[in-house]
Amino acid sequence: MTKKEFICRRLALLKKMEPSSIILIFSAPIVIRSNDSAYPYRQNSDFWYLTGFNEPGAMFGLIKDSNNYHKSLLFNQSYNQHAHIWGENHIGQEAARIKIAVDYALPWEQINDHLYLFINGLKTIYHVKGQYYFADQILITALEKLRQGQYNNLSVPKFVLDWRPLVHELRLxxxxxxxxxxxxxxxxxxxxxxxxxxxxxxxxxxxxxxxxxxxxxxxxxxxxxxxxxxxxxxxxxxxxxxxxxxxxxxxxxxxxxxxxxxxxxxxxxxxxxxxxxxxxxxxxxxxxxxxxxxxxxxxxxxxxxxxxxxxxxxxxxxxxxxxxxxxxxxxxxxxxxxxxxxxxxxxxxxxxxxxxxxxxxxxxxxxxxxxxxxxxxxxxxxxxxxxxxxxxxxxxxxxxxxxxxxxxxxxxxxxxxxxxxxxxxxxxxxxxxxxxxx
Ligand SMILES: [Mn+2]
Structure with a gap:
């Protein structure tokens, strides 16, 4: 699958999104089989469909502003030489920005410090509630930060919509x-x-x-x-x-x-x-x-x-x-x-x-x-x-x-x-x- 194909899919998805919206798609977590042994890792299919990125601990975002300009965004785990020796192979932000072709790649460990700034001022968030507990927590944290900052010109989106009808129509x-x-x-x-x-x-x-x-x-x-x-x-x-x-x-x-x-x-x-x-x-x-x-x-x-x-x-x-x-x-x-x-x-x-x-x-x-x-x-x-x-x-x-x-x-x-x-x-x-x- 070429990089171009992933980009085409994102453009098709952007066409279906409301103006002034952001879509948040999270990667699948690691699933434990027993004690500290995990099942073989399988990426979330929708996340894969739009990124071709096979790591856990990541979020892909697409932003379409009110003028229909768009940006793409990835939070992913940082490269760590020690973890790498033990087999945790995270490519880090610099490599991901090029490999996944996104405008921004930021450390997953800092998602709670940054995500709200990308959501700020938009009207609609596309998110699948209840899919992953950790993802809901991340979004709730971002919304709380926006709410607390309303006196400092931060604003909370009005709508939360499910992105699945949009993405699945493309996948069909x-x-x-x-x-x-x-x-x-x-x-x-x-x-x-x-x-x-x-x-x-x-x-x-x-x-x-x-x-x-x-x-x-x-x-x-x-x-x-x-x-x-x-x-x-x-x-x-x-x-x-x-x-x-x-x-x-x-x-x-x-x-x-x-x-x-x-x-x-x-x-x-x-x-x-x-x-x-x-x-x-x-x-x-x-x-x-x-x-x-x-x-x-x-x-x-x-x-x-x-x-x-x-x-x-x-x-x-x-x-x-x-x-x-x-x-x-x-x-x-x-x-x-x-x-x-x-x-x-x-x-x-x-x-x-x-x-x-x-x-x-x-x-x-x-x-x-x-x-x-x-x-x-x-x-x-x-x-x-x-x-x-x-x-x-x-x-x-x-x-x-x-x-x-x-x-x-x-x-x-x-x-x-x-x-x-x-x-x-x-x-x-x-x-x-x-x-x-x-
Ligand atoms: Mn069958």
Whole structure:
């Protein structure tokens, strides 16, 4: 990602800001795993989107004055030779000003002494309240200083607005360099699934397949998964966010794998469901093909001009027809659709946006009617989950299938970013049959 691209994003954001406003975006804190061991550091996606700066203890600011002049601002941790030896790698203000291309870079340790002076006289502050406690405290300190200084010509902004709608609107449409990274994230994620398929054997533990996938991610330069890997054998596949990955993988069962890497900040997201012994039995085959046909239908429907909710309706229509045919659901098809009866077997969304976050931007939770445009990237993930306490015929009990691809909306349809992971029954079975020779 070039410096120019980060600057373009800031200019686009400035256009959306009110005159006489400042936007405050804080970097993510370090998260402790246990005692003094931290989780691998992951930057806040919005902070990263505007800066490409990967340090904790930082704040990025954009100021647009009443004449629409603008300035950029960074508070970041100071360079410290002693801390550097222990692995705390802060580049300091001088280097940051050039590397991040900001007008001002000031020491993070002095943010309470300086931030209020940048806010002074402006009308609006953009800040996400409640995101980080430390960030709220910093802002409250700045506002207190302004209030106390009202007799000395300091003035307090009138409005505090949430910047997320502005930034997330920008993040929704991907640039060509973002698309490139998402293509690679999709490809590496798909290769991870192929390695899992190559090594899947009964008698393994689920976490061993997780390790195979992680091996492939690392091999291709993606150090971390974009989310906790799900390896769900047998009835575990009916637990949507199963991440224990601790069970024995038994013969005759299916294994549902939902795993994607993070490549240079961008997420891959893909699910496949494979038969442990290399062959789908008849009930597994029926359920699998219903889900696969739902995915293939959505792949033909997703294009500019439609929306997630329209495609979801078509997919549900198909799934209900299939489940009635299989006698898993009973009753009038239109009534079943109207009553959302499918929810007992398909209880999650069909699609979500993806980008720097696997569930990208605010939109995934509420904007299923958003008209699709080229440059949007989203998943398609139909699933059917038949637990052993369901009313379905017993031969289907314990079968959970999810098949998921990530797509880019293009000018005339979509591009599948995860297609190299096989998903047709014939392809899966013949791959597993021939894998000893691979
Ligand atoms: Mn997903």
């Amino acid at each position: 449409i991907k640039s060509s360099s973002e698309i490139n990274l998402l293509r690679q994230a999709g490809r590496i994620s798909a290769l991870g699934h192929m390695r899992a398929l190559k090594n899947l054997l009964n008698g393994m533990y689920e976490y061993q397949i997780e390790g195979e996938i992680q091996y492939e991610f690392s091999h291709y330069g993606a150090r971390w998964p974009a989310y906790n890997t799900i390896i769900a054998a047998g009835e575990n596949s009916c637990i949507l966010h199963y991440t224990d990955n601790s069970s024995l993988i038994e013969n005759g069962k299916l294994v549902l794998i939902d795993a994607g890497c993070e490549f240079q900040g961008y997420a891959g997201d893909i699910s496949r469901t494979f038969p442990v012994n290399g062959v789908f039995n008849t009930p597994q085959r029926f359920i699998y093909n219903a889900v696969l046909d739902a995915l293939m239908l959505a792949l033909t429907l997703y294009r500019p001009g439609t929306n997630i909710s329209t495609v979801t309706k078509e997919v549900i229509n198909l799934l209900v027809h299939r489940l009635v045919q299989l006698k898993i659901m009973k009753g009038n098809i239109q009534a079943l659709i109207r009553d959302k009866a499918i929810k007992q077997f398909f209880m999650h969304r069909l699609s979500h946006w993806i980008g720097l976050d696997v569930h990208d931007s605010d939109y995934y939770s509420k904007d299923e009617n958003r008209i699709l445009e080229p440059g949007m990237v989203l998943t398609i993930e139909p699933g059917l989950y038949i637990t052993s306490n369901s009313h379905a015929p017993s031969e289907y009990h314990g079968i959970g299938v999810r098949i998921e691809d990530t797509i880019l909306i293009t000018s005339n349809g979509n591009e599948n970013l995860t297609s190299i992971a096989v998903k047709n029954i014939d392809e899966i079975e013949s791959f597993m049959l021939n894998r000893k020779e691979l």
